[in-house]
Amino acid sequence: MNLQRACASWPQSDSELQTLLAAVAPAVARILPENLALEFGALACAQEGNELTVAVSQTPSDALITRIERATGLRASIKVVAAHLLTPEIARCYGTVQIRNTAAFEEREEQNLSQYLDQLLERAILARASDIHLDLVPDKTRIRFRIDGHLKVVDNLDASAATRLISRIKLLAGLDIAERRLPQDGHLSFPFEARSIDVRVATIPSEAGERVALRLLDRQSGNQQLEQLDFSPHILSSLQQICLARGGFFLICGPTGSGKSTTLYALLHALCREELHLCTVEDPVEKIVPGITQVGINPKSGLTFAVALRALLRQDPDVLMVGEIRDQETATTALGAALSGQLVFSTVHGADIVSGIARLCELGQTENLILQALTGIMSQRLVRRLCRSCRRSTNVSPDDAQRYGFNRDATVFAAVGCERCHHTGYRGRVAIADIALFASNQSTAKRRANLPRHNYAGLLDDARRHCLAGDTCIAEIASLFQTEASSSDAR
Ligand SMILES: [Zn+2]
Structure with a gap:
């Protein structure tokens, strides 16, 4: 499929859009740094000359367009696409691709972020936590585990790291990354010691910002007698x-x-x-x-x-x-x-x-x-x-x-x-x-x-x-x- 041509005559039907988005190469998507992609639920689809076609799930603000153009050095042509079509392709392009050793600084940061999430989930499972809470307190996001029914602070993140962590969690849980005004719920699977831990993810917009709760369900662990x-x-x-x-x-x-x-x-x-x-x-x-x-x-x-x-x-x-x-x-x-x-x-x-x-x-x-x-x-x-x-x-x-x-x-x-x-x-x-x-x-x-x-x-x-x-x-x-x-x- 000629993506440049397809992007120029942007299709309207869901099935054509799906075909187009599925054909986006991770290398092209990655022209857009992962932090922006995750923060705004955006996918770079094709580059022609100095123009980059970027699909987003919500009509973007001027500020977003400026940030995309500054980060990529290209002129952004924005297309709005339903989140359910876009999210899996963002996950495909950023979620599973191995990051190259010669990665730029931002990419390395993203790698750290995904490692951080893995380690956080691992720590929670090892600590026998039933839930992980991410909530905003002034100037930072507090991460707490519920262990034996009691919440315990395990880490604090600065606002920008927290935003990217929350976006990554939402992406993996199949939620609309750009939607921050409505509660959402979904789930993700986390492999741990040859079994798969089911993680229920629920978000809610609070006065302080978006709050996320994760419930860990170790469904394959043995039953107690x-x-x-x-x-x-x-x-x-x-x-x-x-x-x-x-x-x-x-x-x-x-x-x-x-x-x-x-x-x-x-x-x-x-x-x-x-x-x-x-x-x-x-x-x-x-x-x-x-x-x-x-x-x-x-x-x-x-x-x-x-x-x-x-x-x-x-x-x-x-x-x-x-x-x-x-x-x-x-x-x-x-x-x-x-x-x-x-x-x-x-x-x-x-x-x-x-x-x-x-x-x-x-x-x-x-x-x-x-x-x-x-x-x-x-x-x-x-x-x-x-x-x-x-x-x-x-x-x-x-x-x-x-x-x-x-x-x-x-x-x-x-x-x-x-x-x-x-x-x-x-x-x-x-x-x-x-x-x-x-x-x-x-x-x-x-x-x-x-x-x-x-x-x-x-x-x-x-x-x-x-x-x-x-x-x-x-x-x-x-x-x-x-x-x-x-x-x-x-x-
Ligand atoms: Zn003791």
């Missing part, structure tokens, strides 16, 4: 009993980040055997479990929880996992399936068992129906686990003893900090839980009597147990119950 989750013995044996249930509804309540999915995956893992058909509908699929049918919802294309769930019920499932119940139709379908003999696992946003049931009632279900369907209900939280290398034993203060129901002479442990725990005093997390089980022949009245009467009472009992065992400390319990302790009967 129930026994590895360090539940208290009575919680573990209840969960093992749930796996033997012939049908019914098992619901886990808790806020975001309380470890509900990890527990659900461990249950699936325990049930995964040849004679059972296990299905999941999730948003998104967080872990791949070989041998089961997993469906990730995609509301943009109409695949909602309710639609996927109805379709899965036609696939003759024995066990169904519904990632989360958020709407009435899903609640009705899931409870219906449980009442007709399937074993259904799900989660709901709710502080504890009492509010979990209230949430289902808000979604149009009657308490009687919920109680009939339930085979078990659980609430859970995650607290930080004390580092075993440095924790120290201590006495409970009279105040804490009274507030959290410890004996006055009880011995507990406190965080210290050492090399092994990066001087935080903590390593990993431990689950605090409360659970109620229902026998299949129990009447609704008996089931109702089986429910906890007080908010949080069961969670607090379990928290105290883990404190006395030295798994966690009173400071963690205090932050967990700081709002609850004053309002509930905490003894």
